Amino acid sequence: MQIIFSEKQSDYQITAKLEREGQDILIQLVGGDVPHFGVVTGVNENNLLYDIQMPSRKGHVHQETVLTHEMIKIIQPVIQGNVFIVSGVHVNNISKIQMQAAFEMVEKLAQKVKEWIIDNPGKQQVEHFAN
Template identity: 50%
Template sequence: MKQFIANAAGYQITAELNRASQDVAIFLTGGDVPHYGVTTVLTATQAPESYRFASRPGHHHEEYVLTERLGKLIQPALQGNCTIIGGVHVNNISREQMKAAYTMVNQLGAEIKQWLLENPVDKPVEMFAQGSHQA
């Protein structure tokens, strides 16, 4: 696991990157109540798509704006699949703190992209059973 941290406007966002072969999973959490409210998936050639869990009756988590932004920032450095799970909640968040979330994600994205470019993984050799494509 590789950890990246950004601080601004009185709170912190952390990105924890886990790797399985050429695939990466990133946990993007922070604020007063870190959680897992959104999942975003993408590849180097597939645009980010997100699933948002319900946060309370009639509402869904909004962190997809952060996870999709992070995905787009690191997309050029991806070698395989990428899953970003995120949840950042700042109690009684101010406009300044909302803007800071974008600044922190931009910082984290630049750092993660650079790390991925500097630490590529060889493509694994995959072998499949004979006839496994048949029903």
């Protein structure tokens, strides 16, 4: 099951799409004129943070970690397992106002995600390993 939250501001939209497997959550944080997957940020309940930034054009990498880290900062207190955020938000010829709006939208989306996690806790699964 996929849960979808969206925010629109300054003539564009950002969407957070959530999926849960056990206590782990996958979030797609995409939007703008050219939604894509350019950054992966992973974090666990112990605050171990990992980032992958794919090349965006020659000599540059995608910069959406500023958005994924903002979301993680807000949802971190309620994380039960692993969280992966795959993100890509591109607004053609973005203005400073639109850039600031991205942070405001992600903050609102993160609050919705946090509330959803609180209201829908993952079930603790028992793992068995071979000897």
